[in-house]
Amino acid sequence: MNIKYQKNGSDLTVFVYGELDECSSSKAKNLIDRVLNDNYTSSNVIFDLSGVSFMDSTGIGLLIGRYKKLKQQNVASYISGASVATEKVIELAGLYSIMPKI
Template sequence: MKTRKKIDSFFEVDDACLIIHITDDLDHHNVISLREKADRLIDKERVKNIVFDFDGVSFMDSSGIGMIMGRYKKVIFTGGKVGVASVSNNVDRIFRISGLYKIIGKYETVAEAVQAL
């Protein structure tokens, strides 16, 4: 039986999938709190997969890439996967240039990502 638990306005767990709703640009200031809370939830909720919802994000710097890579490394060793959804053109360009799409799936919607992972 699937369970869906809303943690707060930024995080929810759908079965063993952590969904992180990012509502602001991903820079050094915002990454720290997202990373800390995501790591606690990954351990506490026994998260296997992660979906980053980029709806409303127009900018991401290298600290955002590092945050995504760090969460990827946490779940990949247990057979998990990471996906991104609702990616703007600016952020999409950063994902393509950095090569993140080679290891992280891109989806149109969060629901599509959760289903695919």
């Protein structure tokens, strides 16, 4: 599990690498929240999941939690790069309706 980020104007892209499950979610949450806090002036946050090799419902909970946090700050959040398997979990949870796919 690792996190990287890239800032482009008011857009912040958070790259997630590794597996998002019960074992890794606590570390992922801490790392992502640190990036979000350090870049609080962003207007849009894109979660790039192209490096995610596995994700279950724990990952959905993690992403919904970040969405709620960002929404309170009037920041829009998006998802990109999900694999076919990850996308199946995302679509089942209806996550794209609140965090659009770009």
